[in-house]
Amino acid sequence: MGALKSFKQKSHFPKPIKTHFSLKDALGDLPPxxxxxNGDALGYLKNADNVFLEFVRNSKELSEHSSPKNNEKLIKIMQTLKDGQNKDDLPESLRPKSGYINTYAKMWWEKPAPTITRNFSTPSSSRCIHPRDSRALSIREGARLQSFPDNYKFYGSDSAKRLQIGNAVPPLLSIALAQAVFDFLKG
Structure with a gap:
């Protein structure tokens, strides 16, 4: 970390946070x-059982939990992959001819999620294949992984909603950053 020489106060890193949440911790209460x-009418599978779910579960009704329709080949690719695998782990008959290592890649159920980008519903662009279901992430799942509460409404087309989510600074990161700045200025 850099600082101006004229800045006299010592800079330091905050105490590390030891807790992390897995994909299962964040999404495990959503219906398959x-x-x-579309899973909106199905509701939640279980009560909030961790602090992250307590934060995001501020709505009685589920919304934006639907998956785009994929072609049969992509569905077969998603069904074939195991947790953490990518296109290079596919049989030759299913392997896409191009793409980066994180394309056509399944997320890990027991590990934290990778960075969410605007392409979180596009398996050919990012590691976004749900580890339990043979599909890409829903808008609600992408929003949750960015720490948006379930009652937060996104507007526009599905593409516009994914752009809003993928380009956002996660709300919990904003809160932590604002608190750190406040604490620093307060002395």
Whole structure:
């Protein structure tokens, strides 16, 4: 970390946070859905059982939990992959001819999620294949992984919603950053 020489106060890193949440911790209460399905009417599977779910679960109704319809080949690719695998782990008959290592890649259920970008519903662009269901992430799942509460409404087309989520500074990061600045200025 750099600082101006004229800045006399010592800079330091905050105490590390030891807790991390897995994908399962963040999304495990959402109902399973498949390619092309909408899970809004299904509701939550279980009560909030960790502090992250207590933060995001501020709505009685589930919304934006639907999956885009995919073609049969992509569904077969998603069904074939195991947790953490990518296109290079596919049989030759299913392997896409191009793409980076994180494309056509399944997320890990027991590990923290990778960075969420605007392409979190596009398996050919990012590691976004749900580890339990054979599909890409729903808008609600992407929003949750960015720490948006479940009652937060996104507007526009699905593409516009994904752009809003992928380009956002996660709310919990904003809170932590604001608190650190406040504490620093307060002395």
């Amino acid at each position: 859905i498949q390619s092309g399905e």
